Amino acid sequence: MLRFLSKMHSGGRLVASSHIRKALHFNIGDQLLLRVEDGELRAIPRMEVIRRAQQLIAQYIPVSVSLVDELIADRRAEAAREDSEFHISRGGPLFG
Template sequence: MNVQRGKLVSGGRLQLPVEIRRALSLSDGDTVLLEVVDGEIHVRPYRDAVARVQAKLRKYVEPGRSLSDELIAERRAAAENE
């Protein structure tokens, strides 16, 4: 993708061109992460950052094991013991 021109509008909001929103599969209301790197703003969808972290952590969990189910079970057991 070539360089696109955006615009800073009232309240410090950044208006992204439709081509960039489409390329990143962004819709109104989506959460993005903003990072300043060497004087540039990097924008990435939050969902992509979460997926990247999940992929990195997946290698530490045995197949078929659900950490979320284990956490829920632990919380329920703790609530019963209160």
């Protein structure tokens, strides 16, 4: 476990030493989720938060299911319904 003393600077800035940044693979410009848990400040890289969320959701989706393919099929079906409703409301297709 790495431990380093830091202090709060003006504007609420908190400095993480290079040792901590390297250990956590933090880079300049990285987005971090900051949360308070049990009176402690925790910093989690945005990509790690996304990875954890994907892992959590994946356990409920069978391997044989492609959410992308399902989304595309749903969107195409919805577009076809919208097109059909438009033609009905206009009395037929726009051209022809």
